[in-house]
Every structure is written in C-alpha cells, then in structure tokens.
Amino acid sequence: MHVFGKDRGPAFYEMAHRCAQSLWQEGLPAQAILMLNRALSSPMAGTEPVLQAWPLPYRALAWLMLNRREGQFMGNPRRHWQHLATRMVEPHKELRTWRAWACWYLAKEILLESEFPPDLRQIREESVVEPAHGEIAAQLARLSPADDLAVWSDTLAWSREQLGVEARRPFAARIRRIGPEELRVVQELGHEIWWSYYPGIISEAQIDYMLSIWYQPASMAREMETRGVWYALVEAEARGPVGYISFERYLESDIVFINKLYLLPEVHGRGLGAAALAWTGERARELGGTRLQLRVNKRNAPAIRAYQRAGFRFVEDVCSDIGSGFFMDDFIMEKAL
Structure with missing residues (x-):
C-alpha cells in the first residue's frame, strides 16, 4: 500500500479491500479491519465505478465481526473505533471521524459489551460521549459524498437479521x-x-x-x-x-x-x-x-x-x-x- 503515498483515490480504495480480503483468508481479522479502515479514509464522490464492485465496507466489517473465529485475534473493535473516532487527524478529519463512529455503532450492536467493553478510562478522563444512532445518521448524511448513510443503515438492518434481533422501537x-x-x-x-x-x-x-x-x-x-x-x-x-x-x-x-x-x-x-x-x-x-x-x-x-x-x-x-x-x-x- 505504500506505493500510493498520500493518494486515497479509487485505486487505493480497491487495493485496501483486496488486501483486507487476503488478510482475512490468512486468518488475520484484526489486520483486515485495519485495512478496511484505510479504505474508509478515501473521500470519493460516490460516482466512481469501483464502488459498484467494492461498496463502502460497512457490511464487510459487520461480516468480519459476525464470523469471528475462535483462536484468531480480532482485538476489541468497539474500543478500537472509539479510539479512532476520538483521535482522528487530517485529511478529511470530520468525515473519517463519523465513519469511525458508524463502525463503532456496528460493533456495539454486534458484539457483547461484556466481552468487548468500551474504554471507560478514556470516557472518564476525556469526557467522551458515545453518540446515539440519530446523531451518527445525521452526520453521515451531512458529510458523506458517497451515500454512507444508506450503506450503513442497510448494514445495520442486515446485521440484526443475522443476529435474529429486531430494531428497538421507542415505548410510550x-x-x-x-x-x-x-x-x-x-x-x-x-x-x-x-x-x-x-x-x-x-x-x-x-x-x-x-x-x-x-x-x-x-x-x-x-x-x-x-x-x-x-x-x-x-x-x-x-x-x-x-x-x-x-x-x-x-x-x-x-x-x-x-x-x-x-x-x-x-x-x-x-x-x-x-x-x-x-x-x-x-x-x-x-x-x-x-x-x-x-x-x-x-x-x-x-x-x-x-x-x-x-x-x-x-x-x-x-x-x-x-x-x-x-x-x-x-x-x-x-x-x-
């Protein structure tokens, strides 16, 4: 990937997906997640043909978490995305921050909190407020040039279907x-x-x-x-x-x-x-x-x-x-x- 330098265009985006796929096949899910994070650093306009073959990787990330294998190190994706979202740097800092929170939300919905807890020390010391679904959705809609909101929302629905759970509806x-x-x-x-x-x-x-x-x-x-x-x-x-x-x-x-x-x-x-x-x-x-x-x-x-x-x-x-x-x-x- 180093051959791309600072280029985060379509070729970089596709290569990040291909590398993530190879890493998964090698039994390295944590590295695969990191590579898909790199794909999400690409601020494409949403019209690039590569998005047809390689959609934004929210479902790929959900699939990795849903199909984690015993004995393979995945780390703590929930904590990872909490740290990534709160320590993001330029370029495209704001978009990438909310993409990280969107991934965090997927981890929160898919992984048991008792097994994959948040970093409460950071939450206490830095007053980190974990965002709600509505805030993430609003920010993706505002910032994304590639329709992140639709892909993320579809992934949430698909993940719940895989888990056999229904979306929580408010009670009066x-x-x-x-x-x-x-x-x-x-x-x-x-x-x-x-x-x-x-x-x-x-x-x-x-x-x-x-x-x-x-x-x-x-x-x-x-x-x-x-x-x-x-x-x-x-x-x-x-x-x-x-x-x-x-x-x-x-x-x-x-x-x-x-x-x-x-x-x-x-x-x-x-x-x-x-x-x-x-x-x-x-x-x-x-x-x-x-x-x-x-x-x-x-x-x-x-x-x-x-x-x-x-x-x-x-x-x-x-x-x-x-x-x-x-x-x-x-x-x-x-x-x-």
Missing part, C-alpha cells in the same frame, strides 16, 4: 409519583432488575446485601416521610410498571439527587430512561433545584453512556464503605438544570 412512557402503598412494586422490580443486570458488575453477595437494606418498603416509606424523597414508577404502554426512580432535594442546597433509576433490561434502548430523566428534571426545577446529580457504578458502561447523552458530566470519583465489607465504587455525575 408514563411516569407517575407513588405513595407508600405502592412501594412493594418498587421492591419487586428492584429484585428482578438487580438480579438480571448486576451480576458481573458487583458480587452476588453485595447485590443481596444492598437489596436487603435499601429495598424494604418500611425503610423507603421512612425516606419519604423524613427526607421528602419522591418515588415514581416508570410505566410502558401495554406493559405496566417496568422501572422506578427516586430522588430528593438536599437540604440547604440547589442539588436534587437521584437515588435510584432502574429499568428492566428488556426495555433498555426504548427511550424510557431518557423520559424518566426529563420528567425528573422538570420536578427538580419545581423543587427549586438548579443541578441534578447521581451516582453510577464505574463498571456500568450502558448507564454511563445514557447519562452522558442526557447531558450529565463527570464531577468526581467516590468509593464509599456501605458496611459488611462492601463498597460502592462510583462516579458522581451532574447536569445543570
């Missing part, structure tokens, strides 16, 4: 404040959510301990009575309660603190968390708050991503002793209201 949400008589619903949801979501993030012993001290209806009722804590249920259309939220305004402070915000894992990605946060922000302003704060486990990457997209930023790292030998190792995040 209803959030309503509750009284002590409905705290049993919060307790039941808490047990179901924590046991399905938190193993692997914290130990089972800590899950059991935290549920035992924070999810007793009597103790939650005392919070409501003595500290003015609000509890609300998050309800989805035709499903009933699927989550809950609790928050309070700190005394002599402008901070409204979210103590709990949890949803059943099967309704994640449906817009319910964003709706709950927006509703809480409205209530916080009514209570006279100007800042919304929360704590999130440092290993809870999906929640961190959701909070960042909602406008929260990192404030500090905290590690708290909660008794019986257990600790909460969290980020405090904050949003101005």
Whole structure:
C-alpha cells in the first residue's frame, strides 16, 4: 500500500479491500479491519465505478465481526473505533471521524459489551460521549459524498437479521409519583432488575446485601416521610410498571439527587430512561433545584453512556464503605438544570 503515498483515490480504495480480503483468508481479522479502515479514509464522490464492485465496507466489517473465529485475534473493535473516532487527524478529519463512529455503532450492536467493553478510562478522563444512532445518521448524511448513510443503515438492518434481533422501537412512557402503598412494586422490580443486570458488575453477595437494606418498603416509606424523597414508577404502554426512580432535594442546597433509576433490561434502548430523566428534571426545577446529580457504578458502561447523552458530566470519583465489607465504587455525575 505504500506505493500510493498520500493518494486515497479509487485505486487505493480497491487495493485496501483486496488486501483486507487476503488478510482475512490468512486468518488475520484484526489486520483486515485495519485495512478496511484505510479504505474508509478515501473521500470519493460516490460516482466512481469501483464502488459498484467494492461498496463502502460497512457490511464487510459487520461480516468480519459476525464470523469471528475462535483462536484468531480480532482485538476489541468497539474500543478500537472509539479510539479512532476520538483521535482522528487530517485529511478529511470530520468525515473519517463519523465513519469511525458508524463502525463503532456496528460493533456495539454486534458484539457483547461484556466481552468487548468500551474504554471507560478514556470516557472518564476525556469526557467522551458515545453518540446515539440519530446523531451518527445525521452526520453521515451531512458529510458523506458517497451515500454512507444508506450503506450503513442497510448494514445495520442486515446485521440484526443475522443476529435474529429486531430494531428497538421507542415505548410510550408514563411516569407517575407513588405513595407508600405502592412501594412493594418498587421492591419487586428492584429484585428482578438487580438480579438480571448486576451480576458481573458487583458480587452476588453485595447485590443481596444492598437489596436487603435499601429495598424494604418500611425503610423507603421512612425516606419519604423524613427526607421528602419522591418515588415514581416508570410505566410502558401495554406493559405496566417496568422501572422506578427516586430522588430528593438536599437540604440547604440547589442539588436534587437521584437515588435510584432502574429499568428492566428488556426495555433498555426504548427511550424510557431518557423520559424518566426529563420528567425528573422538570420536578427538580419545581423543587427549586438548579443541578441534578447521581451516582453510577464505574463498571456500568450502558448507564454511563445514557447519562452522558442526557447531558450529565463527570464531577468526581467516590468509593464509599456501605458496611459488611462492601463498597460502592462510583462516579458522581451532574447536569445543570
């Protein structure tokens, strides 16, 4: 490839594809991915004949991830594209950045986050906000001369078909404040959510301990009575309660603190968390708050991503002793209201 120098025209583009194909056949998927990245550095106008034979390589990259073979090193594509998108250089920096985020999104959809995690240290230290589908689509539509958006969207649909999953559709949400008589619903949801979501993030012993001290209806009722804590249920259309939220305004402070915000894992990605946060922000302003704060486990990457997209930023790292030998190792995040 060095013979092309700085030329990123059609011949370079085709050769990058051919080299990637050869690398895959040699059992070198990580190098194949890097070569297809080089193909995406070509800013062609979209009318070149080579695109008919060698389309933009989004589907090729998805195929590589879907057909990864045991014993062959692929690296962590999700982390790779996170780094590439956030450290891009010229030429054509903006287009290449959003192409990298488009590839990152494919990796996020195809690869298990538990096996291919993001670089949370970079996210914390550099305040990297992983973009949502809509933002990537809008940027590809704005920047691409070669119809990236159509090829990427088709690849996403094809990937989901290969995985046997459907695109997540938003749910209509209803959030309503509750009284002590409905705290049993919060307790039941808490047990179901924590046991399905938190193993692997914290130990089972800590899950059991935290549920035992924070999810007793009597103790939650005392919070409501003595500290003015609000509890609300998050309800989805035709499903009933699927989550809950609790928050309070700190005394002599402008901070409204979210103590709990949890949803059943099967309704994640449906817009319910964003709706709950927006509703809480409205209530916080009514209570006279100007800042919304929360704590999130440092290993809870999906929640961190959701909070960042909602406008929260990192404030500090905290590690708290909660008794019986257990600790909460969290980020405090904050949003101005």
